Amino acid sequence: MTIYKLGCIWGKGAPDFYEMIKGKNISLSHISDCNPKKNSVILITNGHTVKAITILLEDCQPVTNNPELKDSFDEYRISYNNETLYAKSKWIELKPEDYFLFKTQDGICQIHKQEIHQITKSLMSKYMLSENLNQQIELLKYKKQIILQGPPGTGKTKTAKDIAVEMLGLENVQDLNNNGQFKLIQFHPSYTYEDFVRGIVSVPNEDGEGVLFKTENKILAEFAEKANENFLLSQDNNKDALQDKWIDDNFEEFKAKIEEENVVISGTISIFKVDNDCFRYGKDWANSSRINFKDFKVIIKAVINERLNKDENQIPINISVHAHYRFTYYLALLRMFFEKQKYTLTNDKTILKNYVLIIDEINRANLPSVLGELIYALEYRNEPVESMYEYEGKREIVLPDNLYIIGTMNTADRSVGHIDYAIKRRFAFVDVLPTDQAIDDVVIDPVLHAKAKGLYHKVAALFNEDKSKTVYLQSDFKSKDVQLGHSYFLVETEKQLELKLEFEIKPLLNEYVKDGILSEEALLEIVNL
Numbered sequence: 001m002t003i004y005k006l007g008c009i010w011g012k013g014a015p016d017f018y019e020m021i022k023g024k025n026i027s028l029s030h031i032s033d034c035n036p037k038k039n040s041v042i043l044i045t046n047g048h049t050v051k052a053i054t055i056l057l058e059d060c061q062p063v064t065n066n067p068e069l070k071d072s073f074d075e076y077r078i079s080y081n082n083e084t085l086y087a088k089s090k091w092i093e094l095k096p097e098d099y100f101l102f103k104t105q106d107g108i109c110q111i112h113k114q115e116i117h118q119i120t121k122s123l124m125s126k127y128m129l130s131e132n133l134n135q136q137i138e139l140l141k142y143k144k145q146i147i148l149q150g151p152p153g154t155g156k157t158k159t160a161k162d163i164a165v166e167m168l169g170l171e172n173v174q175d176l177n178n179n180g181q182f183k184l185i186q187f188h189p190s191y192t193y194e195d196f197v198r199g200i201v202s203v204p205n206e207d208g209e210g211v212l213f214k215t216e217n218k219i220l221a222e223f224a225e226k227a228n229e230n231f232l233l234s235q236d237n238n239k240d241a242l243q244d245k246w247i248d249d250n251f252e253e254f255k256a257k258i259e260e261e262n263v264v265i266s267g268t269i270s271i272f273k274v275d276n277d278c279f280r281y282g283k284d285w286a287n288s289s290r291i292n293f294k295d296f297k298v299i300i301k302a303v304i305n306e307r308l309n310k311d312e313n314q315i316p317i318n319i320s321v322h323a324h325y326r327f328t329y330y331l332a333l334l335r336m337f338f339e340k341q342k343y344t345l346t347n348d349k350t351i352l353k354n355y356v357l358i359i360d361e362i363n364r365a366n367l368p369s370v371l372g373e374l375i376y377a378l379e380y381r382n383e384p385v386e387s388m389y390e391y392e393g394k395r396e397i398v399l400p401d402n403l404y405i406i407g408t409m410n411t412a413d414r415s416v417g418h419i420d421y422a423i424k425r426r427f428a429f430v431d432v433l434p435t436d437q438a439i440d441d442v443v444i445d446p447v448l449h450a451k452a453k454g455l456y457h458k459v460a461a462l463f464n465e466d467k468s469k470t471v472y473l474q475s476d477f478k479s480k481d482v483q484l485g486h487s488y489f490l491v492e493t494e495k496q497l498e499l500k501l502e503f504e505i506k507p508l509l510n511e512y513v514k515d516g517i518l519s520e521e522a523l524l525e526i527v528n529l
Contacts, residue, residue, distance in 0.1 A: 003041045003120055004034055007107040010078055017076040018046060022091055024069070027054045028078070029085040033108040036060050036087065041120060043111070048103045053092040053124055060085035092127045125441045133159075136430055137166055143428040145378055145405035147362060150432035152508070153485025156408040157360055159432055163406060164356040183223050184358040187365035193372045197221050197397070198389045203276075214276055215391045220374070223357055224399050231382075231400040233350035247300050250341040251293070257340065265332040277392065281329060291330055294393035295320045299334055304343055310334050355403045362407030367423050374399065378426040411481040412517070431480065434460070438486040452489045452497055458529055459484050459505060462522055472522035482517050484508065501529060 006028055008018040021028060027042045029035065036042060037059050044052040062082040063069050073080040100119055102111070111117070140146050140163060148156040161173050161184075168181050176182045185196075193199065198221045202211040217225065232241035255274055264270045265281060273280040275290070282288035302308035302319045310331065317324040368375065377385045377399040384396035407427065409419075436456050443449040462472050463479035473479060488505050491497045509526045512518040 001041060001117065001121065002036070003043065003111045003117060004029070004036055005043045005045060005102060005104065005109050005111055007045050007047075009046075010107060014077045015075075016046065017078060018044065018051065020072055020076055022052065022093070024072070025089055025091060026069075026086045027056060027060075027089040028063075028108075029060050029087075030108050031062075031083045031085060034110050035085065038087075041124070042089070043102060043116075043120065045102060048101050049099050050102055051094055051099060053094065053120060053127075054089040055092070055124075056087045056089050058087050060087045062086075092124065094123065094127075098123055098126075121437075121440050125437050133162055133166065136163055139428050139430065140167070140404055140406065144381060144401070144403075145407070145426065146428045146430055147407040147409050148430050148432045149409040149411050151412045151434065151480070151482050151485055152410055153487040154432045154434055155438070155485065155487055156410075156432045157358070160358045160360075160406040160408055164358060167354045167356050167404060180226070181353055181355045182358075183219060183356075184360065185219055186360040187362055187370070189364055189366075191365040191370055193370055193388075194218070196370050197372060197374060198387050198391055200389065215389045217391055220357070221387070221391070221397050223355060224397060224403055227353075227355035227403040228398050228400040230350060230353050230355070231402045234352035234402075236349070238349060243301060243304055246343065247297050247304075250337075251297060251300070254337050254340060255293075263333075263336070265329050269329070271333075279333065289326065289329070291326070291333060292322055292393070295322045296330065296333065299323050299330060300337065303334065303338070310338060352402060357403065357405050359405065359407045361410065363409045363419055364413070367419060371423070373397075375422055375426065378405075433480055434483050434485045436486065439489050442490045448491065448494055448497070451494065452491060455497065455501065455505075455529065456486065456489045458525075459488075459509070462509065462518060462525060470521075472518045472525070474516055474519060477517050482512065505529070 008016050008021070010017075021044075027036070027044070029042075036056055038056050040056045042054045042056070043050045044054060063073065063080055063084045063086045064082055066086070069086065070080050073084075078084060102116055136146065136148075136159070148159055150156055158173075161176060164176060164182055165171075165173055168176075168179065170176065170179070176184075196218050198215065198217055200213050201216045202213055204211055229241065229245065232238060233245060235241070258271060258279065259274045262270055268283060269281055271279045271281045271291075272288070277294070278290040278292045279296075280288045280290055298320050299308055299315060303310050308315065308319060313327065313331065315323045315327040315330060320330075323330040371378070373385045373387065374397065377383065377397065381399055381401045381403075384398050386395045387397050389395070436453055439449065439453050439456060443452050460483060461469075463483040464471060465473060465479055473482070484505060488500055489497070491500060506526055506529065509518065509522070513520060513522055513526070
């Protein structure tokens with residue numbers, strides 16, 4: 001990397017032209033000092049303080065090639081002649097905490113000091129990663145679900161977690177632990193809809209032998225329900241959602257009290273058990289009946305909305321069929337509920353929160369089978385879709401706007417399930433590719449850095465597609481899909497590098513030969529790594 005320095009005041013008493021060249025996205029040079037080429041890096045300074053880093057998008061050329069610059073150059077007392085050079089540039093403006101000093105009196109010069117090179121590379125990587133991350137976040141906000149795809153070892157899961165940290169407004173990845181707005185799950189070939197969305201599970205029968213079967217929300221349906229509750233409570237017209245939340249919260253408290261007490265609801269008839277979805281009442285189990293939680297919540301809401309008077313001796317059939325025919329018992333319990341719980345409703349809106357679900361190795365499962373009807377819900381957010389299983393009296397599942405899904409996909413794994421076009425259309429795909437820049441950022445020791453980076457490039461050479469050189473990669477593969485990523489070379493000691501080479505890198509490369517990704521001629525190169 002060739003690095004230059006540019007001071008933004010040319011001549012005693014001349015104005016600072018930093019903002020002018022930043023606004024025009026250009027860098028300057030002078031033919032007598034240096035002639036930077038495309039991809040050169042220029043440190044933009046104010047005095048001795050480096051405030052920005054620019055990357056040239058073209059070779060420098062005389063400013064006289066661009067007459068539109070003349071007025072600005074005259075204003076800032078910059079010579080407008082064939083010896084003053086400019087180039088369109090990508091600007092990386094540093095935050096004040098990243099400013100650093102480079103003490104030299106030269107207005108324009110090439111920098112050879114390795115310490116400055118290292119600082120510059122580190123900051124460029126930091127800001128470019130941040131820029132890439134911001135682009136991925138903007139894409140996720142727009143599309144709602146993305147897949148980070150790339151060969152092994154490129155940090156796809158790490159990138160997914162970094163995105164989640166930003167989406168949730170956290171400080172670091174550790175803050176994701178036990179965070180209610182974040183979930184991570186890994187798919188595998190035998191994963192099913194019943195594992196991921198909703199399914200029937202067996203539970204021991206507490207009242208006798210055998211088992212009972214009940215429907216249970218799995219990670220997606222449960223997480224989506226939590227996100228949807230927050231979404232509804234954050235809306236302007238959130239009265240219905242506020243009522244539902246008040247009912248749910250107070251019902252749980254009421255249910256706990258019923259479990260602790262012997263509650264008589266009529267004569268000698270009492271509630272003797274709180275089941276998974278109902279209160280059981282009667283004189284004995286053989287003749288017991290039930291007060292369904294779902295129907296009980298319906299009549300609570302009817303009272304709140306003045307559609308039902310709890311002191312009357314009837315429940316209209318259009319409110320609840322089950323409660324209508326068992327009104328004596330439902331109403332008795334309803335009155336107890338409102339004796340213990342006083343209904344109050346505020347008009348406060350809840351702050352809208354983001355919820356992020358990471359699905360690692362998303363393509364290892366049969367996605368159409370795992371997602372089922374939710375393939376539709378991915379595209380049509382906030383619309384209820386009907387599940388094949390009923391849960392707590394409802395079949396509908398809603399994926400709200402504030403639920404974001406990030407999948408990761410290993411493009412080198414050909415044993416995984418095919419992602420069909422219906423699913424591809426609903427996800428945005430983002431490449432996460434190998435880069436030696438990560439080694440520059442992480443491996444600080446110069447000797448170890450040279451070895452790690454040298455090994456990286458030797459391995460990368462096995463995936464060369466340039467036919468003017470030796471080609472080991474078979475023609476039906478692309479290097480971007482299979483080349484080993486940089487994480488295999490991020491080490492702290494030479495011993496770690498040796499272990500990674502012998503027990504991770506070489507075995508995987510040998511598997512590539514067996515699988516027909518690399519030709520057999522690559523075996524000798526692998527041995528000699």
